[in-house]
Every structure is written in C-alpha cells, then in structure tokens.
Amino acid sequence: MSAASEFVPLQIAVLTVSDTRTYETDTSGQYLVDALLETGHTLQDRNLIPDDVYLMRAAISQWIADPTIHCILITGGTGFTERDSTPEAVAPLFDKEIKGFGELFRQISFTEIGSSTIQSRALAGLANNTVIFCMPGSTGACRTAWSNIIKEQLDSRHKPCNYVGVLLKKQHKDISSIKPFCETRK
Template sequence: MTSKRLTIAVLTVSDTRTLENDTSGDYLVGALQEAGHELAHRLLIKDDVYDIRAVVSEWIASPAIHVVLITGGTGFSGRDSTPEAISPLLDKHVEGFGELFRQVSYTEIGNSTVQSRALAGLANRTLIVCMPGSTNACKTAWQ
C-alpha cells in the first residue's frame, strides 16, 4: 500500500514557550517530515480559545491542508482551552483517540494521564489532532 503525502499544519498553544524552545512543535515537524509529509504552517500562539479557533478555522478552510496537529492547552489549568476551542469546529469526533491516547500514556506516566483532554476529529474534511504540550506526549500521539 502506498502512503499519501499529506500537507500538515502544526500549532503550539502555550503561554510560556517560544518557537526557540518549543521542543514539542520541533518534534512534530521533524516527525512529519521524516515520514515524508509536507509542513504547511508552523505557529505558536497564546492559550486563548478565540485565537486558537481563528487560526484553525483558517487552516481547515484551505483544501491544501489535510491535517492540523495541535500541541498544548489540553490540561486542566485555568488557561488550558484547546478542547473548548476545537470541539465546536468538528463535524465528527474520532471518539476512540482520546481514550487510546490515555490508555497508552498510562503505561508511561500512570494516573497522571487523566489530566489529558487529548482529542481528534474531522472538520471540513481536515483531520485535527489535539495533544498535550509535553514532547513525550507528542511522541506517544504520533507513534
């Protein structure tokens, strides 16, 4: 079976990171390029529900972007708002993604996995995957 070359956008949501120290975003960019996919956009924005929604809405409106990977903002702290930003955009939820992510993460980090609100779904025929901001969590989600 031949793999399709996908065009992927990477969004890091963080109030503390910059592009210079965004190891999770770096990992995702490297992994997608190593897998033969194309990076469409890479952006880092503050954790704000409307800013997240605006960026992702623009990306899913483009027929050239097949996948949006979002790292960060999936926890329980006061500013973590990625799921709230993305859920209204989804036409369909990939119901098992969050459950499987937490199950796999449990073997790595134990009960702390319940703090993750990782999710995935389709919006305008674009796959959106929201994962925690740690590099290890991004590795788990990618693999």
C-alpha cells in the same frame, strides 16, 4: 507497485498553544514537525499562539478552510489549569469527533505515566475533511501520540483503516486508486 500500496504524502499544519514558549523553546512543536517530515509528509504551515480560545479558533478555522491542508496537529492546552482551553476552542469546530483518539492516547499513556494520564483532555475530530489531533504540550506526549496512533492513521498503506481517503476528498482529488477509508476485516 500500485498506488494503493504507495505512501501518499499529506500536507500538515502544526499549532503550538502556549503562553510561555517561543519557536526556540517549542520542543513539542518541533518534534511534530521533524516527525511528520521524516515520515514523508509536508509541513504546510506552523504557528505558535497563546492559550486563547478565539485566537485558536481563528487560526484553526483558516487551516480548516484551506483545501491544501489535510491535517492539523495541535500541542498544548489540553490540561486542567485555568488557561488550558484547547478542547473548548477546537471541539465546536468539529463536524465529527474521533472519540477513540483520546481514549487510546490515555490508555497508552497509562503505561508511561500511570494515573496522571487522566490529566489529559486529548481529543481529535474531523472538520471540512481535515483531521485535527489535539495533544498535551509535553514532548513525550506528542511522541506517544505520533508514534503510537497518528503516524499510522496518516499512512495510506495502514490497514484495515486510515484517514487518507477522507482527507484527500478535500482537494477533490481522484482517490480511486487509494484503498478505502476502512476496509472490512477478513
């Protein structure tokens, strides 16, 4: 089996943004941890912090600068309440925004929760060859995002496109055996 058809595990950090949850009550963060481990990725770090722009930026910036972290999954703080500030905290850190993530997440969510999906400001982007996905705080929303979008995009075998090649550049690994970030459609 060639390396291009093998699964390449990534190192992922999970951040829960909440003023009320603890690790014991954080079902969304725990879902993401369980899902990424079940898929074959490695949990590199996990944190739970209050919905504070500067605490979020500090934690995320450390992970972005860490060459061993390929992906950051963030749950919480994407709504419209006064304290929801994940988009404001994270978007300025992006080198490039992944515009399609939020739109696709809301499209899929529409089939599950109807027009309430417009209450989500889910977003994603790349910063220092680290992909960051920001999801709502509900476990159902995390399941929707992981199962329908993120899982495939973090799988080196997914065609025609995935993020693995871009993410491994952060560690300056030899990625010549991994299919390109996006193949041309045939």
